[in-house]
Amino acid sequence: MIDLKRLRADPDHFKRGARDKGIEVDIDRLLELDGQRRTLLAGQEAGRAEQKKLGKEIGPQIGALKRQLKEATGKDRTALQDSLRALEQRPLALKAEIQAYDERIAEIEPPWRHLWLEVPQPADPDVPIGGSPAENVEVRRWHPDWFDPARGFRSNKGFDPRTHLELVKDLKLVDFERGVKMAGTRQYVLTGDGMRLQQAVLRMALDLVAGEHGFTPMSVPVLVREECMVGTGFFPAGRDQAYHVAESQRGAGHDLFLVGTGEVGLMALHADEILDEAQLPLKYATVSTCFRREAGAAGRDTAGLFRVHQFEKVEQVLICRADEAESRRWHETMLGIVESLLKRLELPYRFVQCCTGDLGPKNADMIDVECWMPGRGDDDADGRPTGAWGETHSASRLYDYQCRRLNLRYRDAGGKTVFCHSLNNTVAACPRILIPILELYQNADGSITVPEALRPYMDGRERIG
């Protein structure tokens, strides 16, 4: 969430930020509620201060009188009761006053809090302003010697490509029909070498980020409390995207939600903690199952492995000191890890600077990594796909937006508690990353060459099919 002090000081900054991201939030209403709340709080606190003072003054007197009352009879009793009543008059009036404040605050706080959570983090000034992914800006690209996306598949490999959909069917790597039978649309079964290939990619990615780059590998819950989803910034905006396990309907005290990314478990791990500055940065990686409802994506990428409800992902997160330069450096470092993965896999890729409209509420900056997928894109005159870039990774820089929500802080050299900065980045998302691998490494005879970097994870095998 954003810093309310900054919002009060410069509302236009946040209004602009929301507008640039195409997110509707009534900031004027939030400021109004905030002002009301602060006024009420001041009144409530003044009342309580007096109540405490009074309690110390006349509390012991009341206690003494009540003790006397127990033994007293007749006239004494009436007199004692009268003085008791007189003594209690002021605190009773105060009590009513404070309760009135409490009620009004209780009315205001839920909408105030909800609006506060909805205010997006403004994008950094160097993020291009735009409304849709079409306005994202390519930053750089790379391709191996043996495949230049600019030239088209045939001139690179000497034959026309099949799409990954055709390849997995021919080679029996995926069973879509039975996946759908069991679990509905966008479900699939990886079979045999399809599963082996996926495991090879995941393990290679985890070894890279954990083994070579010092990210601690973790296994974290994928079924979490709502607080984790709100804390990591996926709720309330992305509530529709998450599967909701309504355990409260069968008597449990709280519901659970299936995470859409391992980032949730890795980031929520340290919620409500105050870390030592010396512990930072925290570098974590996980391989986890991810669940997405894909609400609003009906009809988009329905065929194949591109957009599915359940998938496996190696994710890296980093929690560091609240220093812009440092978190920018880590962003580059994490992107560098992805780059080395894709170079080892020899997959043509490009980095894309996402525009404001593509960032989502929580990010100040986001770089997408796209791989060349020969089976995507428009068809040519012969009805063959011409290929297109497809998003496989996404690297976000969040400043302290996420850590504020998670209440995740550290104590700096001066002893102050400061919200940490956080970053996250895909290392490898499966089965999506299998698409460029299968399509680029396909051979004229319909087989797939196993990328060299994956062979150690595939019992040394050189081809599938």
Place this chain on the structure above:
RNA sequence: GGUGGGGUGGCAGAGCGGUUGAAUGCGCCGGUCUUGAAAACCGGUAGAGGGCUUUGCUCUCUCGCGGGUUCGAAUCCCGCCCCCACCGCCA
């Protein structure tokens, strides 16, 4: 799932409903002493929000979380969450 016990500061551990935001011990920080260190002694040691004459003073909230009783709740009542023990079930 059943039964029982329990959640208090960095940790351990007290706390008849009334100056208890919290004794005591440990740890940590500063000081005295010392050639240096240890010991001993003295002092200080939670977080959040607000106000001001803004590096200090002051107010409010926080004893798992939420609600209730009360003039007043760490203390009494209710709900929830979590932990521990034993039993049952189980990869």
